[in-house]
Amino acid sequence: xxxxxxxxAIRELLALYGHVIDERQFSRVHELxxxxxxxxxxxxxHGVHHGPAAIAALWADPGSRHPLAHHTVDIVITEDGDGTVxxxxxxxxxxxxxxxxxxxxxxxxxxxxNGWRIAERVAVLRRADRIPEIS
Numbered sequence: 001x002x003x004x005x006x007x008x009a010i011r012e013l014l015a016l017y018g019h020v021i022d023e024r025q026f027s028r029v030h031e032l033x034x035x036x037x038x039x040x041x042x043x044x045x046h047g048v049h050h051g052p053a054a055i056a057a058l059w060a061d062p063g064s065r066h067p068l069a070h071h072t073v074d075i076v077i078t079e080d081g082d083g084t085v086x087x088x089x090x091x092x093x094x095x096x097x098x099x100x101x102x103x104x105x106x107x108x109x110x111x112x113x114n115g116w117r118i119a120e121r122v123a124v125l126r127r128a129d130r131i132p133e134i135s
Contacts, residue, residue: 002079006116010077010109013116014089018070026056034110034117043125067093067101085109091123102126 013032020028029052033039039055040048046064049055058064075089091103108120 002077002085006085006111007077009116010085010087011075013109013118014072014075014087014105014107017118018072018091021059021066022069024059026059029053029056029059031114032118033121034112034119037118038120039118040120040122043123067095069094072105085111090126 017032020026020032033052033055036051037055038048038050039058041058042048046058049058059066071092071094073090073092075087078086078088080086085108087105087107087109089105089107091105093101093103095101102125104124104126106122106124107118109116110119111117
């Protein structure tokens with residue numbers, strides 16, 4: 001069962017993501033992702049990457065487009081019956097042209113010897129054509 005301390009540490013992990021990527025501190029990716037962590041940015045055209053080194057290489061690629069700022073909001077942390085810990089949150093990205101974008105992060109997080117880390121992150125681009133109809 002998750003403790004309050006666990007939930008606070010997970011929230012801090014998700015917040016740290018924005019600081020690391022915005023400050024281009026790609027050598028710190030291991031502080032965010034587990035050694036076998038999976039980062040799925042297929043919705044953004046960048047595929048699936050495994051492990052901190054591959055994720056850092058993706059982020060450092062000059063062809064990668066990054067917002068000027070990432071803001072993590074609306075964090076919901078749950079634990080499945082089998083002990084899998086999930087985090088669902090929204091991300092707001094402020095772009096260089098003054099526009100903003102939104103993403104939903106669907107994460108599986110795991111507690112390691114070095115603290116909580118993202119074991120799997122799927123980034124789902126929020127688009128108007130994906131908003132469900134009200135029934």
